[in-house]
Amino acid sequence: MNAPFSIRASSLSELFDCPARWETKNVLGRRLPIGGAGRMGTAIHEATTLHDYAVMNETTVSLDDCDTVLVDAIWNPNEDVDWTDTDQQTAETTGRALIRKYISDIAGTQHYIGVEVRAEALTLADIGITLTGTIDRIYQHDNGQLGIGDIKTGKTACSADGTVKTAGHGVQMGVYTLLAEHALNEQLLAPARIYGLTTGKTAKGQHAGVGEIPDPMDALLGSDDRHGLLHHAGQILKNGLFYGNPKSTLCSAKFCPAHQTCPFRK
Known part of the structure; x- marks a missing residue:
C-alpha cells in the first residue's frame, strides 16, 4: 500500500483552485519569493501571537x-521577499496600526484557550491523506x-462596516477544525471565526472585524449520499490529476512558479 500523501492544511484550498500550481509548489518544491503584503501579514501574525x-x-x-517582533519580521525576514507590491516602511507603519486595532477591537472580545497550536499529524488512511498544520487560535x-x-489580512479582509470576508476560507477552516478535534480529543461545535484585518495605508482604510463560518467540516467530510472534499483531494493526489486552472485569480507569474511553461494556459 502506498504511503499517504502529506498535505498542509493551509495548502488544501490551493489544491482545489489549481492542482498544477499546488504540485509545482508542494511536490516539485519550486517556490517564488513571498510578496511584501504577504510578509506583512506574517509579521502581524507573529506580533499578535506574542500578545x-x-x-x-x-x-x-x-x-x-x-x-x-513586527519590525524584526519585516526588516529581517527569514525568507525571500518581493517588495514591489508594498515597501518595508509602509508595511511597518500599517502593521503597527493593525496590531493596535486587533488588540482593541478583536483580542479583548475573545477567550483563547490555544494560540499557534501545532497539531499532531492526522492520517486518514481510507482516502490516503495525512493532514498537518498549526492552528492559529482555539477559542x-x-x-x-x-x-x-x-x-486574515488583506486589502478586502474586512469592510468599513465590520463585515469580514469569509468566502473562500471554508476549506481551510474545516481542516483546522478537524486537526483541532484530533489535538484536543473532543468536538469543536462553535463556528470557525475569521479575524479580518484590512491593510489600508491610512487609518480610514484600516478595519477589523470577526466573521463566522458555521459547521466548517461539512463540506470536507461529506455525507452518506455525497463525497466530501477530502475524498476528492485524495483522488487528485492518488491519481496524479494535477490539471491547471487558467481562470484562477492566481494564474500569473507573480503567484505560480510554473506560469511561463504551463501547458494549461494555451
Missing part, C-alpha cells in the same frame, strides 16, 4: 514588545463550546 499567548497565560506583554464561545479562529 495573545501572553494574555492566555496571564503574563505581561507591552505594545513595544509586539512592535519589536471558547460564551456557551462553552470550542471553535477555531484564524487571522
